[in-house]
Amino acid sequence: MSAESQPTRKQRREAARAERVAAERAQAAAAQRRRRLMTVGGVLAAAAIVVVVAIVVSSGGGGSSASDRPAVAQKSSGAIPGQKEASEMLARIPQKGIYLGNPNAPVRVVEFADLQCPICREYSLQSLPQLIQDYVRTGKVRMEFRNLSFLGDDSVKAGQAASAAAQQNKLWNFADVLYYNQGEENSGYVTPQFIDRINKAAGVDPAEADAFAKTAAAQEPLGAANTLANQYGVNATPTILVGKRNGTLKAVNADATDANAYKSAIDAVLGQA
Amino acid sequence: MISDRHLRVAAIVLALAGLGIAGYLTYVHYEGIHPVCGLGGDCVKVQTSEWSKLAGIPVAVLGLIGYAVILVTLFVPGEQALIAGALTALVGFGFSAYLTYRELFTIDAICPWCVASAIVMTLLAIVTTARLMRAPTEQRGAIPYVG
Numbered sequence: 001m002s003a004e005s006q007p008t009r010k011q012r013r014e015a016a017r018a019e020r021v022a023a024e025r026a027q028a029a030a031a032q033r034r035r036r037l038m039t040v041g042g043v044l045a046a047a048a049i050v051v052v053v054a055i056v057v058s059s060g061g062g063g064s065s066a067s068d069r070p071a072v073a074q075k076s077s078g079a080i081p082g083q084k085e086a087s088e089m090l091a092r093i094p095q096k097g098i099y100l101g102n103p104n105a106p107v108r109v110v111e112f113a114d115l116q117c118p119i120c121r122e123y124s125l126q127s128l129p130q131l132i133q134d135y136v137r138t139g140k141v142r143m144e145f146r147n148l149s150f151l152g153d154d155s156v157k158a159g160q161a162a163s164a165a166a167q168q169n170k171l172w173n174f175a176d177v178l179y180y181n182q183g184e185e186n187s188g189y190v191t192p193q194f195i196d197r198i199n200k201a202a203g204v205d206p207a208e209a210d211a212f213a214k215t216a217a218a219q220e221p222l223g224a225a226n227t228l229a230n231q232y233g234v235n236a237t238p239t240i241l242v243g244k245r246n247g248t249l250k251a252v253n254a255d256a257t258d259a260n261a262y263k264s265a266i267d268a269v270l271g272q273a
Numbered sequence: 274m275i276s277d278r279h280l281r282v283a284a285i286v287l288a289l290a291g292l293g294i295a296g297y298l299t300y301v302h303y304e305g306i307h308p309v310c311g312l313g314g315d316c317v318k319v320q321t322s323e324w325s326k327l328a329g330i331p332v333a334v335l336g337l338i339g340y341a342v343i344l345v346t347l348f349v350p351g352e353q354a355l356i357a358g359a360l361t362a363l364v365g366f367g368f369s370a371y372l373t374y375r376e377l378f379t380i381d382a383i384c385p386w387c388v389a390s391a392i393v394m395t396l397l398a399i400v401t402t403a404r405l406m407r408a409p410t411e412q413r414g415a416i417p418y419v420g
Contacts, residue, residue, distance in 0.1 A: 039352075040406055043360050050360075051367030058327050058371070152381070186381075255303065 082180025083201035101136040115158040123256035146225035154190040164209035173202035288344040295336035315382035359401040366398035
């Protein structure tokens with residue numbers, strides 16, 4: 001009986017071997033787990049470092065916002081950025097309210113813009129000068145600036161000031177100078193002092209503009225712009241509509257900096273006019 | 274338990290979906306057209322914000338590159354490819370989370386396409402990390418790859 005219950009030597013050897021193999025397997029599995037966790041931990045750490053660097057670069061304005069944009073107008077004794085350029089671009093071209101150019105021009109170009117919108121700035125500084133030179137100065141096109149203040153508080157303040165500039169027939173100068181000095185979106189840069197400097201550089205009487213901007217009349221151009229935008233289904237800026245003077249307008253789908261695309265659209269309408 | 278093969282197929286589908294989204298956003302960026310923007314979103318406001326570019330490169334292009342890299346790693350055998358795929362997806366996930374935070378709290382507008390991309394990238398980060406964790410170290414080079 002007792003001999004039967006006692007494991008034989010062979011059985012003991014086999015049991016010990018099985019135990020050893022199981023321990024080795026457990027050790028190998030633990031080592032594998034450690035290695036796997038280290039790999040995943042390393043990948044997570046590397047990813048975290050890359051993300052932090054990307055966020056730092058992004059927050060530092062590594063995009064188009066800071067590097068290729070003139071600084072926000074600071075206190076300076078000289079002319080502010082864009083004053084000379086706007087003045088030269090618009091010299092001797094008639095302005096009335098939101099309109100620029102010959103009232104009898106055969107073609108109408110309507111620009112829907114938000115003065116805070118960076119792509120509107122690209123359009124205004126890179127495409128608009130050529131269009132004004134080739135079409136407005138030659139009396140072929142009359143332009144309209146329709147302000148959609150939808151990006152935030154700074155847009156609304158800039159839009160009201162733009163209405164006041166329009167009342168003095170200086171809207172196009174005002175918008176161009178403002179684009180040259182456009183700051184970081186919704187950073188609160190559109191202060192009364194900022195508007196005052198843009199007004200002076202654009203040839204707008206600051207006191208008169210300030211008084212007008214507070215009246216209900218300053219809201220009218222903004223309401224009219226919204227109505228027209230709804231009529232044409234405009235829901236983004238910049239949107240450029242082109243058409244015959246009394247005809248239906250059509251949106252131009254083009255990169256804001258591609259002046260040739262706008263020229264083609266205007267030429268097509270001029271060909272029909 | 275889901276097999277590695279199923280996880281890999283899921284990752285391929287997700288990467289293709291991400292490529293489609295990022296490809297569309299890249300297309301509208303360079304064509305200067307307005308993206309189709311439903312669900313009460315404001316894609317233009319997001320796409321014209323200062324966070325739409327990283328070091329001058331549109332984030333849509335970065336997303337396109339990221340999804341393409343992940344897709345390529347899914348067809349390359351070996352541990353290095355698994356690591357590269359998971360690393361790219363985790364970086365994409367982290368940066369997407371940051372951009373979504375900016376949309377909600379700084380730009381104050383939501384771009385449904387960007388949110389969709391963030392969701393896809395999050396799922397890809399989960400799937401690729403799960404594959405990396407589950408693949409046996411000694412067999413990583415021998416995982417069957419079905420193209």
